[in-house]
Amino acid sequence: MLTFAIGVLAFAVIPGMQTRVVATATAAPTLAVAVNASGYQLAAAFAGWLGGRVVAGQGTAAIPLAGALLTVLGLALALYLLRRDRRERSGQEQTPVDRPRDEHGPGSGEQRAPRAVAAPAHHPHGERHRCAGGDERE
DSSP, X not given: OHHHHHHHHHHHHHHHHHHHHHHHOOSOHHHHHHHHHHHHHXXXXXXXXXXXXXXXXXXXXXXHHHXXXXXXXXXXXXXXXXXXXXXXXXXXXOOTTTSOOXXXXXXXXXXXXXXXXXXXXXXXXXXXXXXXXXXXXO
């Protein structure tokens, strides 16, 4: 039963992580998801290799210690990246509430002219096809 619970909890991380990857990688979300999935495969291979090295060197009694060390290292890395991400976000952009109101902006009574839509980019091979965003390009 414990093994099942650990498996479920480990798998529960993946959807949230994939969602974050897609939201962050606006230019190439499909590539980002593929690289993220490849990272999981590399981690699984590394875990098998490291587990074999631990058992061969220190014996099976060292497995819990190795797992605990890797968990602490992973948490430390996650906390560092979370703090770095928050610092970057706070310095980049003001929220709409904090932004000064522009005299011709929304809510000022004047309507803005609609933005011009850019012409589709040309495909390097000169062919028409559907690109990742669903728009048709030449």
